[in-house]
Structure formats: C-alpha cells, structure tokens
Amino acid sequence: MHISLTVNGQPYTVDVEPRMLLVHVLRDVLDLTGTNVGCDTSQCGACTVIMDGRAVKSCTVLAVQADGSEILTIEGLAKDGELHPLQEAFWNNHGLQCGYCTPGMIMTAYYLLQTNPNPSEEEIRHGLEGNICRCTGYHNIVRAVQEAAQRM
Amino acid sequence: MYPPKFDYYRATSVDEALSLLQQHGDNAKLLAGGHSLIPLMKTRLAQPAVLIDIGRIDALKGIQVDGDTLRIGPLTTHADIAASEDVQGRAAALADAAGVVGDVQVRNRGTIGGNLAHADPASDLPAAVLALGGEIEVRGPNGSRTVAADDFFQGLFTTALGGDEIITAIRIPAGGGKRVSAYVKFPHPASGYAVVGVAAVLELDGQTITSARVAANGAFECAKRLTGAEQALAGATASDEAIAAAAQRAAEGFNADDFMSDIFASSEYRAHLLGVYTRRALQKALERA
Numbered sequence: 479m480h481i482s483l484t485v486n487g488q489p490y491t492v493d494v495e496p497r498m499l500l501v502h503v504l505r506d507v508l509d510l511t512g513t514n515v516g517c518d519t520s521q522c523g524a525c526t527v528i529m530d531g532r533a534v535k536s537c538t539v540l541a542v543q544a545d546g547s548e549i550l551t552i553e554g555l556a557k558d559g560e561l562h563p564l565q566e567a568f569w570n571n572h573g574l575q576c577g578y579c580t581p582g583m584i585m586t587a588y589y590l591l592q593t594n595p596n597p598s599e600e601e602i603r604h605g606l607e608g609n610i611c612r613c614t615g616y617h618n619i620v621r622a623v624q625e626a627a628q629r630m
Numbered sequence: 631m632y633p634p635k636f637d638y639y640r641a642t643s644v645d646e647a648l649s650l651l652q653q654h655g656d657n658a659k660l661l662a663g664g665h666s667l668i669p670l671m672k673t674r675l676a677q678p679a680v681l682i683d684i685g686r687i688d689a690l691k692g693i694q695v696d697g698d699t700l701r702i703g704p705l706t707t708h709a710d711i712a713a714s715e716d717v718q719g720r721a722a723a724l725a726d727a728a729g730v731v732g733d734v735q736v737r738n739r740g741t742i743g744g745n746l747a748h749a750d751p752a753s754d755l756p757a758a759v760l761a762l763g764g765e766i767e768v769r770g771p772n773g774s775r776t777v778a779a780d781d782f783f784q785g786l787f788t789t790a791l792g793g794d795e796i797i798t799a800i801r802i803p804a805g806g807g808k809r810v811s812a813y814v815k816f817p818h819p820a821s822g823y824a825v826v827g828v829a830a831v832l833e834l835d836g837q838t839i840t841s842a843r844v845a846a847n848g849a850f851e852c853a854k855r856l857t858g859a860e861q862a863l864a865g866a867t868a869s870d871e872a873i874a875a876a877a878q879r880a881a882e883g884f885n886a887d888d889f890m891s892d893i894f895a896s897s898e899y900r901a902h903l904l905g906v907y908t909r910r911a912l913q914k915a916l917e918r919a
Contacts, residue, residue: 479638496638496681518631520669521821523735532709532738537631538668539739542638543661543685586734607822608733 481545485510486554494541501525501536503544504551512552512581516610523609526582526589527551533589535608552581555588564588564626573622575613583609587623596627633671640683644769644796647684651794652771654680660796661685662705662744665736690743690798693717698805704743704797708732708755711742720804722918723811723829723911727758730815732822743797746782749789749852751890752823756783756853758813760845761829764802770795783852808834812914815848816903818894824848825895826903828856828880830911832863834919839863839872844880844908849889849900858882859908868916877909 483490485508492507504510504527513536516524520538527536528550555562564584567573574580583606590597590605597605602623603616611619641647651658659678661667662685670676684690690705693714700720702711711717712729731737731745731754745755746766756779759766764779770792777790784790791797815827826848833841842863847853858879866872881901889897889904 495635497633497635499632502632518672520665520732520736523733526735533735534739535735538665538736540633540638540661540664540668542640543664543683589734605734608735 479542481541483544483547483549485549486551492541496540496542498541499537500527500529500539500541500544500549503541504536504549510551510553514578514581516578516582521610522579522582522612523586524579524582526585526609528585528589531592533586533608550585550588552584555584562588563629564591564622567622567626567629568619571618571622571625573615573619575611575615579609579611579613583611583619587619587626590623591627591630595630597623599624631672633668634674634677636671636678637680638683639680641687643687644684644689644798647682647687647796648769648771648794650680650682651796654682656793658682660747663707663739663741664744665732665740666744666748666750684796695720695804698803700802700804702742702800702802704746704800705741706743708737708740708742708745709734712737721758721762721802721811723758723761723813723831723915724755724802726813726914727754727827727829730754730813730817730822742800746800747789747791747797749783749787750823751786751851751853752818752825752848754813754815754824754827754847757827757829757845757847758811759800759802760853760855761813761831761843762802762811763831763843764800766791766797767799767801768792768795769798774798776801780855783854786851788852806833807840808919810834810915810918812911812918814907814910814914816907826900826907828904828907828911830908830915832868832912832915832919834868837867837869839866839868842876844876844911846880846904846907849904850884851890856880856882856904856908863912868919873909873912873916876912877905880905880908
C-alpha cells in the first residue's frame with residue numbers, strides 16, 4: 479500500500495506492508511536512524527516522534543495509520559547547522575549517559591515545551607513519564623529541559 | 631517486532647466499517663488508536679486476519695454537551711478527554727482516569743472507545759464510566775442500541791459489544807443536582823496499569839449525600855460496582871466518618887476468589903487496597919464539593 483508522509487518538512491511516498499510500523503519506515507526505508515527502537519512494547523519511549531503535533535511512540539503506530547501525516551524526528555530539530563536549544567541543553571547538562579533514550583527524550587521534551595513553555599520540575603518529570611532512561615540519568619535530563627525552556 | 635500479517639481496510643464511515651465487519655466476521659478486528667491492539671498483535675496474543683481501521687471516521691471523534699448529557703465520540707483520545715473542561719466540570723472522575731492512562735504518548739493515541747471495548751481489567755476508564763452511570767451507544771447490522779455501563783463489562787476482556795457491532799458514542803449523564811466525582815488508583819510501579827483503581831460519584835444536597843456510585847477496576851476480572859460502599863454513603867452526611875464507613879464496606883459482597891491475584895499483588899492485598907482507594911477517591915471527590 480502506498481502512503482504519503484511529510485518527514486522533517488520533506489514529502490515522501492513509500493510502499494509499505496500494512497503491518498509495517500512507523501518506526502521501521504523512518505529507520506529502514508527513509509534511513510532516518512536517529513529514532514531508536516528500545517523496548518518495542520510501548521513503554522520506554524525511545525521511538526518517540528512528533529506526529530501531527532503530538533508526541534507518539536512510533537513502535538505502536540502502523541505506517542498506514544500515519545498516512546498523510548506530518549512527522550518530526552530528532553533529525554529535523556537542528557536548523558542550518560545549529561543545534562536546537564534542547565539538543566544544546568542536553569549537551570551542556572550532560573543529559574545523557576549511554577544516549578540510547580536521548581532522541582525520544584528530546585522529542586517528548588519538545589512536545590512538552592510546545593504545550594507548556596515554562597514547566598515546573600514536577601511538570602517536566604510528569605511530562606517525561608513515558609520515556610525511560612535505563613541509565614537512570616533523570617536529574618540531568620530534567621536540568622537540560624529546564625535550561626532549554628529558559629532559552630526557547 | 632512486526633505484528634503478524636493481516637489484510638488492511640480503511641473505513642471512511644460507520645456504515646462501511648459495519649459492512650466490512652459483516653463481510654469478515656470473526657477474523658476481523660476494529661483498529662482505533664491501536665494502543666491495546668497493536669501491542670497484543672506484536673506479542674501474538676491477537677492475530678486477526680483483517681484489520682478495519684476506523685481511525686479516520688471524524689463523526690466518531692469529539693466531545694459534546696448535549697443538554698444534560700456529555701456525549702463523547704469513541705475515537706476521542708485520552709489526552710483530549712483529560713484536557714476537556716466539559717469533562718473536568720461534568721464528569722471529573724473520567725477526566726482523572728483519562729489523565730492517568732499509560733503515559734503522555736499513549737494518551738495521545740489511545741481512545742476511549744478502544745479502551746472500553748478492550749476491557750482490560752487493569753484499565754482506568756471502565757470504573758469511571760461505570761461509576762458515572764455512563765451508557766455505551768453501539769451500532770450493528772440491526773441498528774443502534776444503548777447498553778448501560780452496568781451491563782457492558784461482563785468479564786476478563788469481555789463486553790456486551792457484539793463482534794458485528796461498533797461503539798458510536800459514550801454518554802455520561804451530567805444533569806440534575808450537585809454531583810462531585812473522582813478517580814484514583816494504585817498504579818503498578820512498572821507498567822502504570824491499575825493494581826486497584828476506584829471511581830466515586832456523589833450526589834449532594836447541601837452536606838447530605840443523596841446517592842453514591844462507586845466502582846473499581848484492577849481488583850476484579852472487570853470493572854464492578856462497590857455496593858457496600860454505596861449503601862454506606864447513601865443518606866449520610868458528607869464527613870470523614872461517612873468516608874471511613876464506606877471504605878470499611880468496599881469489599882462487601884465479594885469473595886476472596888473474586889479478587890485478581892498475580893505475582894505483584896495477592897487477592898488479600900487487592901482487597902486491602904480497595905478500602906484504601908475507596909477512601910481516597912471519596913476524599914478527592916468531596917474536596918471538589
């Protein structure tokens with residue numbers, strides 16, 4: 479089945495099997511491998527992307543469900559060679575250890591700051607409840623989101 | 631992890647979805663947000679040969695206040711329900727429950743209709759809809775019918791919804807006198823699912839509780855009313871004593887066998903939590919009075 483997607487501003491038409499998951503289209507068809515597959519069971523959030531303005535777990539969305547939608551992935555954040563403030567803030571605050579959860583963390587944080595530009599620490603922790611850092615590096619992740627909120 | 635192979639149909643109307651259901655019978659499953667179904671398919675606990683995607687039927691989305699009734703389209707997401715001022719104001723227990731389903735991303739995709747039709751015992755919405763006296767409007771090949779939430783949840787992952795039917799609306803009565811409600815749960819620390827969750831709805835006349843509906847999920851094979859607690863509350867003065875008396879009677883009428891038991895929580899522990907969370911739900915509801 480042919481589906482159309484706009485990913486990071488770029489239009490694509492791809493032929494997918496109905497059972498193909500959005501994350502596999504992004505990674506294996508479009509070669510956008512920044513989005514990670516973590517638990518693959520809708521829990522860890524490593525595969526989070528923004529779909530039509532909302533953070534979603536792309537391991538739990540069929541590509542056919544995403545037909546016609548606009549997707550933003552971690553690759554779409556930097557502009558003209560400049561990192562997005564969230565990416566810089568994660569760097570500045572050492573908001574990652576192994577880095578595997580980071581793309582999903584940043585995309586969920588991006589969604590949080592779109593909906594709540596000045597979140598409290600509690601709101602940040604609540605907003606990131608769907609993203610698991612298996613290194614448990616949450617303190618610096620929260621600090622990074624706080625810094626990004628100030629800069630955005 | 632790919633789901634098993636299936637044939638995919640995209641319905642553009644309820645009529646089309648119904649005719650596809652007729653055509654494919656028990657081999658077909660309806661796909662709404664997919665946040666119960668897709669994980670089940672990935673783990674091969676469900677292997678439908680046909681998926682009928684109803685996710686684009688706009689007529690099944692949105693929240694309306696229709697006189698004394700809150701009418702919620704089955705494709706409305708948990709996030710939209712939790713954020714709705716109409717739901718917060720008229721059916722706070724439902725907004726509470728929708729706001730604690732899964733996590734942010736799950737609430738952005740999961741839908742109330744899919745959640746109720748799936749009827750996971752540890753899900754949050756069934757107790758809220760049951761306590762609020764909700765009704766499920768369904769349509770099948772022979773037309774529409776309305777099922778009270780009291781009759782809808784029949785067992786583990788089992789509802790009154792026929793294999794050839796589709797939920798077309800969830801109706802919550804929101805008229806009459808002063809009504810307060812709340813939902814609270816003890817979430818499983820890893821999955822977030824309700825080990826026990828309780829929804830409480832109180833009708834008030836001044837300080838008098840004229841009637842009460844209390845329901846729980848997580849504790850049993852499906853959402854159930856807590857009639858002992860309800861009887862303790864009816865006619866009582868809203869007070870800590872009344873709440874304590876109701877919590878004391880939360881498990882009344884249930885046997886040890888009625889409570890779920892697993893490696894995380896024994897039936898005894900769930901029975902204990904039922905009293906604790908009945909008290910907390912009632913306290914939270916009365917704080918809103």
